[in-house]
Structure formats: structure tokens, C-alpha cells
Amino acid sequence: MKIDRLIGILSVLLHEERTTAPELAERFEVSRRTINRDIEDLCRAGIPIQTMQGTGGGISIMDGYRMDRTILTSKDMQMILAGLRSLDSVSGSSYYGQLMEKIQSGSSKFIHGRDSILIDLSSWHRESLAPKIETIQDAIGLKKTIRFNYYSPGGDTEREIEPYYLIFRWTSWYIYGYCYLRNDFRLFKLDRMDGITHVAFYEGDREVPMPDLSSENVFPPKDRVKALFDPSMKWQLVEEYGVDSFTERDDGSLLFEHEYADDEGLLAWLLSCRNKVTVLEPEHIREKLFMITSEIAKRYEGRSAECSDSDHELCLVP
DSSP states (O other), rough: HHHHHHHHHHHHHHHHHHHOHHHHHHHSOOOOHHHHHHHHHHTTOOOOOEEEETTTEEEEEHHHHTOTTTTTTTHHHHHHHHHHHHHHHHSSSSSHHHHHHHHHTTTTTTTOOOOOOOOOTTTTTTTHHHHHHHHHHHHHHHHEEEEEEEEEEEEEEEEEEEEEEEEEEEEEEEEEEEOOOOOTEEEEEGGEEEEEEEEOOOOOSSSSOOOOOOOHHHHHOEEEEEEEEEEHHHHHHHHOGGGEEEEEOTTTTTTEEEEOOOHHHHHHHHTOOOOOOOOEOHHHHHHHHHHHHHHHHHHTTHHHTTTOOOOOOOOOOO
8 A cells, every 4th residue: 555655655755764766666565656645745745855866876764854753762663563464363364464574674773671561362263363354445446335134123234335344333334335125325344244356336425424424323322221240340330331330239239221233132141140140120121031931941941851960961951
């Protein structure tokens, strides 16, 4: 990408006395003509670059400018590299790794201290996630639509969209694009997508609004839940909702109150808490939990005798 190359060239020029167009062309794997155009772009951006012909000549930044290195400090470079490493964690190619090497090679004397920020954006899905991200990135660059199977609580559908933004939010990856099925912009979770393929070129002249990624917009609150939790669940409440989401009662139990977006998500979370929670409100959630747990109990009624430990054999209940 051109912006990455311009940052890399600027980094080299800031921290080396002089370089040449052939050296930059080899380092960034482009032609000398491309480097010359990049130098012109940097000059137009206000960077005072000078070129000298002949022996001892080359490309450099004017000395008066070189003395002020506030454009990219050591901390700035470390933050840039941390961001590149995070993208490398979900990359299906060696692009970001090579870009880091290029930047570091021109800034090795400037970057000091060990890395203090390590970010892995792949979570548990690196093997399946990296190819999806690479396919979508290519489609965005080529302005091609993508088709995929999508699995959601409302059922399975086949979608075709114009992809515009890859987004990492709420600990997951999403694609934001114009959906032909809904005739509107939609947000799709990559973990629920399968069989992503390029389809056709699109014009790219559609007015694309910036996605509103506020939790209130994507997950508007539906109702408020009130529940009592066992003291042993304090860590989970803090991790999921923060220390202000509950009050500790005299008996040690935790009174939890919070808004929620949908019944299914809330029920799944409450069931994961096992017998460590008692829902007080709303009443319809109490009723649904009773129905679900009653159905589960029925499935296992009478199975305890089949799984007696008296014979010390392993019993697998289908």
C-alpha cells in the first residue's frame, strides 16, 4: 500500500544521513520510477527533501529539518510497530511482517527498549480467520462484491455484499458493506460467514456512511435484568460488566442489575452461570429459564441408574 511505503521512506530519511533511489527501490520492492514519484509526493506534503547528483550524492532531508524529530518519536515508532504486529496476527500473507522489517531496518538506532505491547487479534480462530480477512481485503481493493453463507439466529441465508470496512470490535471481526438482500448497509460477523468468494466488480460510486459502532446502536437495550449471584461469581461479573454492575449484600450475595439487548443472548449467559444465579426480574426471563431447565432435566431423568458407578465402567449418554 502506498501510504505504508511513504511512511517507511520517511522513516528511513529521518534516521539515515543519505540514501539513494536504487536503495529505496530495492528495500521497498518497487521501481525507481515509483520511488521518484513517492519523493515528489513527500515534497508536496511539506517534507523538505533534497537530491544531489554525482559521487556522494543521494536523497536526504534538509539538515535544519532533521534536527527536529518530533514527527516520529521512539514511542511513535513502537506504537506503529505494535499496530503492524496486531495486523500480522490475522494476516494470511507475509506482507505486514515484511513491512515491519523495512521500517525497523531504517529505524533500528532510533527504536530502543523492548516491546511493551503485544496484540493478537486472531483470538481462537486464526486458521479460519486469516483467509477470510485476506479474501475480503482483496475484494475491497479490487472493488468486487463477495458472496457467502451467513448463519444467524434468524436462520441461514446466502448474501452478496459490496464490502467497505473490515472492523475489529467487541473482541470479534466484522465486515461492513451494502447487502443486496436487504438493500441496505449491514454488519456481518466473520465467525458466522462461510464460503466467501469474489463475484463481480461494482462501480464504487455509492455514498458510504461511516458505520455507527456504538453499542447502543448495534445492540440497543431491550429490557433490564435483576439477579442475585453467588459470591464466587464476582470475578465473572467484574470481567463481563465491571465493578459497578453489582452491589454486595450483607449475606455476601451480589445484586446484579444491567440492561440487555436480546433474550437469547441473556438466557445463554445465565445458563452458563449454572446454579450460581437466581433471576429476580423480568418475570418472562424467569419463566423461560424454568422451561429450559425443566426440558434439560427431563432428558436426563432415569439415566442416573444407567450410569451407576458401582461397576466402575464409563457410561456415555447419547
